Amino acid sequence: MNRDLFRKRSLTNIQVLLLFIALSVVGAFFFGWRKAEPMKAPEEAHEEGEKKEGKDIVLSAEAQKNAGLKFEEVTSQSLHGSIDVTGSVQPNDSRVSHVRLLSRGRIERVNVRVGDRVEAGQVLLTYDNIELAELVSQSAAATAALLQAQTESEVLRRAEQRARKLVELGALAQSELERRTAEARKAEAILASKKAEVARTEQQLRRFGVTKENDSDGSRTSLKAPISGIVTETKAAIGELKGADEEAFTIANLSTVWVQADVYERDISSVRVGQVAEIKINAYPERMFSGKITYVSDVLDPTTRTAKVRCEVENPRSELRVGMFGTISLPTSGTREALTVPVSAIQTVEGKQLVFVKEGETRIEPRDVALGTRTNGRVEVKHGLKAGDLVVAEGSFALKSHLLRGQIGSEEGEEKEAK
Numbered sequence: 001m002n003r004d005l006f007r008k009r010s011l012t013n014i015q016v017l018l019l020f021i022a023l024s025v026v027g028a029f030f031f032g033w034r035k036a037e038p039m040k041a042p043e044e045a046h047e048e049g050e051k052k053e054g055k056d057i058v059l060s061a062e063a064q065k066n067a068g069l070k071f072e073e074v075t076s077q078s079l080h081g082s083i084d085v086t087g088s089v090q091p092n093d094s095r096v097s098h099v100r101l102l103s104r105g106r107i108e109r110v111n112v113r114v115g116d117r118v119e120a121g122q123v124l125l126t127y128d129n130i131e132l133a134e135l136v137s138q139s140a141a142a143t144a145a146l147l148q149a150q151t152e153s154e155v156l157r158r159a160e161q162r163a164r165k166l167v168e169l170g171a172l173a174q175s176e177l178e179r180r181t182a183e184a185r186k187a188e189a190i191l192a193s194k195k196a197e198v199a200r201t202e203q204q205l206r207r208f209g210v211t212k213e214n215d216s217d218g219s220r221t222s223l224k225a226p227i228s229g230i231v232t233e234t235k236a237a238i239g240e241l242k243g244a245d246e247e248a249f250t251i252a253n254l255s256t257v258w259v260q261a262d263v264y265e266r267d268i269s270s271v272r273v274g275q276v277a278e279i280k281i282n283a284y285p286e287r288m289f290s291g292k293i294t295y296v297s298d299v300l301d302p303t304t305r306t307a308k309v310r311c312e313v314e315n316p317r318s319e320l321r322v323g324m325f326g327t328i329s330l331p332t333s334g335t336r337e338a339l340t341v342p343v344s345a346i347q348t349v350e351g352k353q354l355v356f357v358k359e360g361e362t363r364i365e366p367r368d369v370a371l372g373t374r375t376n377g378r379v380e381v382k383h384g385l386k387a388g389d390l391v392v393a394e395g396s397f398a399l400k401s402h403l404l405r406g407q408i409g410s411e412e413g414e415e416k417e418a419k
Helices: 002-036 042-052 061-066 130-169 174-206 396-418
Strands: 071-072 075-091 095-099 107-109 121-129 219-225 229-234 246-254 256-262 276-281 290-294 304-316 324-341 345-350 352-358 363-368 370-375 378-383 390-394
Touching: 075 276, 107 345, 121 246, 121 370, 130 174, 174 396, 219 304, 256 290, 256 324, 256 390, 276 304, 276 370, 290 324, 304 324, 324 370, 324 390, 352 396
Parallel strands: none
Antiparallel strands: 071 390, 075 256, 075 324, 095 246, 107 121, 121 219, 229 246, 256 304, 276 290, 276 324, 290 304, 324 378, 345 352, 352 363, 352 390, 370 378
């Protein structure tokens, strides 16, 4: 009886010990697993959920309306073929003025520098005009000689009139009348010569801006800008003696500019004067300028086998500066089918061009695209879209701002983690 009871108690103790060991093993395994995989805070779990969304933007229908978003379906349309060539901005030669002194002189004052904007008629410099000083002296002498010739002519004309009356009365010989008449005619010829001399000197003085109404300030002359524009070069210094054949300033009116490129021989047959070309300048990656082809060279460069092609572009706000580089899309006669979107749909982020595509009622995906020809406010999409996609045609800039704010916030979070 006692043995049976002892056996039962021993068996019970062994079972309890085994259960304790099993629980310890399970507890140790569970504790180690929890240590290897710490519990995430609610904020971290939320951030992980956002990362799974990628860069997609989630906006309710009301938020889309408030942001002024308008969507357009990507469609295919016929585009003219084009040739892309590299070009550079140059001044319009017909609007460039090389300004020289009107005559030899010593520069006394220079009023403008390279880069200054000037208006037509503005004084660029003043100088001691050597030729003007001589002309003023000649003009004074010619005027004095004219007054003397007028006096002598008047005296001889009156003497002739008296002699004529005396001959009629028989008190003077006919030969004396003839002599006095000859003297009067000679005086009139001298008077005409003196008038011509005065007119000649006055004409020369007018070249320097000196008239009877605007008397000369000694030999000092003002050199004025013949056109409005920008001073692109100056070769004038105070105290310098400069001749009329030496250039003092170059002024360029950049309200219109040339964008000039070299086109290979194989492509030149497709380019015609009068065609409209699309021009993308490197300094303005999001802008497209339009220009008209005004010149196609008749001569090829024998080394490069290229011809010069020139586009004239309006530049009312002086955004295009001489020396800027860009790409000219020259139209050709052929056509092709291509997917297009409005230019307003394109945004540039971190040097990449993208559009915003509607993927659901509330989800909008920013998508990288490769662009091609631009024409009539639309741009070809070579890669990144398919026909039927809905893109944000208006309001894409607001989405770009939203996207950039999200990226900035992500970067700030990463910096805090690093610290």
